[in-house]
Amino acid sequence: MPRYLTQLYKRRRPLFFVVLAFCVGQGFFMVKGVETVPFFLFGMYSEPMPEQVMYSGIMVEEDGEALDLSSLPGLRKDMIITPVERYLLLSQQQFEDPILPVVRKRFEDHVPASTYFTLREHLSNAPADRPAFYAWFRSYLEATYGRPMGTLRVYQVGGTYGSKADEAVFFMKYKQILFES
Amino acid sequence: MKKAHSTAELLWLKRGVFGFAILALLYRAWAGTLLHQLANPVLIFPHADNVYWLLHILQVPELLVSNRFVALAFDLALLAMPVLALSFPKSTLWPRLFSALLLLYFVTFHTFFGHHGHSLVGLLFIAVPFWFSSKKTATQVLHGVRHYALFAYVAAASYKLFRGSAFMDGHFLHTLQQQNVSLLWNGAQGPREHLMMWLTAAPELALALGITAFLLQMAFAVGFFTRKLDAILILLGVLFHFGTWLLMDINFWEFTVLYFALLPGKKLQQWATPKPKAMVNQEVTAGTPNEANSASALSKHS
Numbered sequence: 001m002p003r004y005l006t007q008l009y010k011r012r013r014p015l016f017f018v019v020l021a022f023c024v025g026q027g028f029f030m031v032k033g034v035e036t037v038p039f040f041l042f043g044m045y046s047e048p049m050p051e052q053v054m055y056s057g058i059m060v061e062e063d064g065e066a067l068d069l070s071s072l073p074g075l076r077k078d079m080i081i082t083p084v085e086r087y088l089l090l091s092q093q094q095f096e097d098p099i100l101p102v103v104r105k106r107f108e109d110h111v112p113a114s115t116y117f118t119l120r121e122h123l124s125n126a127p128a129d130r131p132a133f134y135a136w137f138r139s140y141l142e143a144t145y146g147r148p149m150g151t152l153r154v155y156q157v158g159g160t161y162g163s164k165a166d167e168a169v170f171f172m173k174y175k176q177i178l179f180e181s
Numbered sequence: 182m183k184k185a186h187s188t189a190e191l192l193w194l195k196r197g198v199f200g201f202a203i204l205a206l207l208y209r210a211w212a213g214t215l216l217h218q219l220a221n222p223v224l225i226f227p228h229a230d231n232v233y234w235l236l237h238i239l240q241v242p243e244l245l246v247s248n249r250f251v252a253l254a255f256d257l258a259l260l261a262m263p264v265l266a267l268s269f270p271k272s273t274l275w276p277r278l279f280s281a282l283l284l285l286y287f288v289t290f291h292t293f294f295g296h297h298g299h300s301l302v303g304l305l306f307i308a309v310p311f312w313f314s315s316k317k318t319a320t321q322v323l324h325g326v327r328h329y330a331l332f333a334y335v336a337a338a339s340y341k342l343f344r345g346s347a348f349m350d351g352h353f354l355h356t357l358q359q360q361n362v363s364l365l366w367n368g369a370q371g372p373r374e375h376l377m378m379w380l381t382a383a384p385e386l387a388l389a390l391g392i393t394a395f396l397l398q399m400a401f402a403v404g405f406f407t408r409k410l411d412a413i414l415i416l417l418g419v420l421f422h423f424g425t426w427l428l429m430d431i432n433f434w435e436f437t438v439l440y441f442a443l444l445p446g447k448k449l450q451q452w453a454t455p456k457p458k459a460m461v462n463q464e465v466t467a468g469t470p471n472e473a474n475s476a477s478a479l480s481k482h483s
Binding site: 001008015019026030034035036037038040041042043044045046047050051052055056057058059069070073074075076077078079081082083085086087090099102119122123124125132133136139140143144157159161163167169170 | 208209211212213214218219220221222223224225226227228229230231232233234237238240284287288293294295296297299302305306317318321322324325328332333334336337340341344345346349351352355356358359362363364365371373374378381382405426430431432
């Protein structure tokens with residue numbers, strides 16, 4: 001890398017400064033711990049993961065039967081589960097979007113009130129979004145399975161891993177409904 | 182510094198990169214995750230990313246997904262860009278437009294997805310060298326992209342090292358267990374689930390796999406010192422991504438488009454400038470005295 005930069009400096013100075021600026025920007029955002037396109041942070045499951053008291057996940061039932069999401073392409077499965085996981089986090093905070101303090105800090109005292117409320121609306125989620133989210137969830141599942149869906153219930157489920165007859169098994173401990181659509 | 186790639190080499194790379202881009206977009210269409218397929222999602226997750234904030238303030242993601250025809254037009258335009266880049270290889274316009282539209286897709290998809298993933302980051306960066314018509318500039322930017330590819334893997338390994346998870350007993354196993362919970366609850370009993378439950382009963386093996394993943398990523402540091410092992414790094418990268426797909430259902434194959442920047446120069450030269458058949462036949466029939474003439478003719482050609 002130093003050799004690349006040195007030779008770039010000697011032969012292509014404008015490009016050198018662009019690359020240097022990118023490196024400085026990347027370093028800055030890595031130290032700050034915040035990602036801003038195009039300065040990506042490749043943390044990649046590096047946060048230490050101790051044994052959990054409870055492992056929780058999302059379960060979707062249609063008319064009382066669990067949908068087998070594992071049969072879907074990975075990205076489509078993730079597009080079903082990940083927004084629900086985010087919904088769960090919001091629900092646990094009474095739908096007070098965790099981004100609001102940052103929005104307040106950046107804009108509240110610096111722009112007119114009407115502008116601030118518009119910015120807040122554009123940058124965060126609100127309790128009023130819940131019905132639309134449930135409707136979206138149904139639409140996306142219907143598009144995924146290519147058919148009208150029955151009653152959909154989404155649960156947060158939790159359990160632990162253990163062993164039974166010398167085999168590892170997963171024991172469900174709780175099942176809590178998140179929403180119905 | 183290595184001499185600039187030839188026109189033939191850059192053309193070969195361009196075909197590879199934008200051919201890969203078409204595959205990635207078709208995969209996303211198959212997976213139902215192009216914008217017109219998202220069914221007008223509602224909740225947004227810009228996190229603390231200023232670019233996401235700017236686009237949301239301008240309501241760009243909302244505009245792109247809220248109307249099915251707008252979304253479809255956008256997706257068709259996005260798919261058309263790599264096709265046009267391949268159809269008009271001398272033009273730098275299509276790669277630039279591709280990058281712009283891909284960036285919009287990237288932000289729009291991830292804000293509604295709820296997680297700012299990185300699998301498309303490779304395409305964002307590898308397209309940049311083709312913005313430039315100058316072979317020297319394109320080559321030097323490609324070298325920069327090569328360093329970025331190395332950095333991504335080494336950074337991922339370094340985070341594990343500095344956060345203490347690289348050699349932490351149980352880290353990889355518990356990560357697997359959390360990652361796969363939603364599948365277990367949904368009744369899945371496929372190979373991945375069986376493999377995970379088997380690892381639950383063999384935590385030492387899970388630890389070994391976690392350390393292996395760390396070492397596979399850290400191995401990319403070698404690339405900062407020599408280009409001679411780039412082919413091996415590509416193989417290690419493929420092994421790493423196969424392993425994370427197998428164990429954790431992580432679809433990160435789109436990121437491997439960056440490996441085009443790691444292709445060994447001699448191989449690239451061979452693939453990009455195959456010997457003309459007539460000259461090959463001359464070498465075979467005439468023997469040694471023609472070899473010097475053929476080599477000289479080829480070097481003039483490239």
